[in-house]
Amino acid sequence: MKKSFWNGFFQGRQPKPFSAWQIELTTRCPLRCKMCCREGHHSMARKDMTLEDFQKILPYxxxxxxxxxxxxxxxxxxxxxxxxxxxxxxxxxxxxxxTSGMTLSDDYVLELVQAGTDFIGFSLSGAMAETHDSIRVNSHLPKLLDHIRRFQEIKVRLKTSLPRLHIVYLLLKNNIAELPILIRLAKDLGIGEIILIHMALISNAWQEGQRIFAREETEEYESMVTEAGKMARGLKITLRRPSLTPRDAAVCSENPLQNLYISVNGNVSPCVYLRPPVPPPFLRIFHGEEFRMEKVGFGNIFQKPFPEIWQNSQYQDFRSCFLRRREKMQEITGILLDPDKRKSLESFSLPSPPLPCRSCYKIEGF
Incomplete structure (x- = not known):
């Protein structure tokens, strides 16, 4: 790729113009998780990205x-x-x-280490087998934990710190009480980081009934997460947590200004939640209200050069919404630092995000 393209668009930014690209290698999965948007769509075709197609992404x-x-x-x-x-x-x-970690073996772990994998997260939806297994159907927590222990043992044997392992824990009403058990479990496994996440794409009544975040603070849940944070610090474990109530997010955590998602078919989208593997229009439930959403994509990287996709006028318009929001947030921050101007904040509001993002929990800081 020509450097002049990036120099023109990303002058003075971080060493590389993009922070993260999320690439879907396969739509196949051995689990049937209750929080997955594919609930009710299990008959959909499964597909792997070919190596030939992946190599079209490589130069970028x-x-x-x-x-x-x-x-x-x-x-x-x-x-x-x-x-x-x-x-x-x-x-x-x-x-x-x-990963769900269910298909790991000692040989596979060895290959992952030797290939130079930098990081691997293990998905948990409970710190007790009964809870985890009931949510992540076809998973079995004791087996998963055994795979993590074997992974750590092999790393010690090979005298390497990579890949760095972490736990990704989905917060639900059914499992939030198990946070203390989770933290002790992480300590026992030699894992130093836990990332707590919410469901970002809710598409059925069970999922809607399980979310612990809301427009008004729930003191009970906030107290549980806060206490978990204190416990983690005491055990020298990094606990990354989301907000449980809305907050102004000029740019959501998916950060479409520096990140993007490529589906197994090569479609480039601002984020994974705008291109789920279900037939359009797909259902999104947002604070109890149902929305029928079309998938968002701005071009196919298997068929077009990436700069052509990135400079697509519709893609630029999409990102411009976030640029305007970020600029306004910087302006608001400046006013907050000036006591004489704080009163003018009453008339300030962030510009609207792109239409597909207005009914997404990510834009509310969740």
Whole structure:
């Protein structure tokens, strides 16, 4: 890719113009998780990205800090995963993924380490087997924990700190009380980081009834998460947590200004939640209200050069919404620092996000 393109658009920004690209290698998954948007769509075709197609993405990855080989499927099922990890590393990007961990073996762990994998997250939806297994159907927590322990043992044997392992824990009403158990579990496993997340795409009544975040603070849940944070600090574990109530987010945590998502079919989208693997229009429930959403995409990287997609006028308009919001937030921050101007904040509001994002929990800071 010509450097002049990036120099023109990203002058003075971080060392690489993109923070993270999320690439879906497969839509196949052995689990039937209750929080997945594919609930009710299990008959949909399963597909792997071919190595030939992945190689069409490769030249652009030298401009990306981190590549997350993950979408709506289980990356460990991809037959060329190890080869793909090596290819990404050769382009100078950090590489990893989040996994259910159910298909790991000692040989597979050894290959992942030797390929140079930088990070792996393990998805948990409970710290007790009964809870986790009932939510992540076809998973079995004791087996998953055994795989994590074996992974750590093999790393010790090979005298390597990579890949760095972390836990990704989905917060639900059914499992939030197990946070203290989770933290002790992480300590026992030698894992130093836990990332707590919410469901971002809610598409049925069960999911809607399980969310612990709301427009008004729930003191009970906030207290549980706060106490978990204190416990984690005491055990020298980093606990990253989301807000439980809305907050102004000029740019959501998916950050479409520096990040993007590529589906198994090569479609480029601002984020994974705007292109789920279900037939359009897909259902999104937002604070109890139902929305029928079309998938968002701005071009196919298997068919077009990436700069052509990135400079697509519709894609630029999409990102401009966030640029305007960020500029306004900076203006508001400046006013907050000036006591004489604070009264004028009453008339300030952030510009609207893109239409597909207005009914997304991410834009509310969740």
């Amino acid at each position: 990855l030298r401009e990306v800090e981190s590549v997350v080989l993950e979408g709506w499927g289980e990356s460990l099922l991809h037959p060329r995963l190890i080869e793909i990890i090596r290819l990404v590393r050769d382009e100078g990007a950090r590489v990893g993924f989040v």
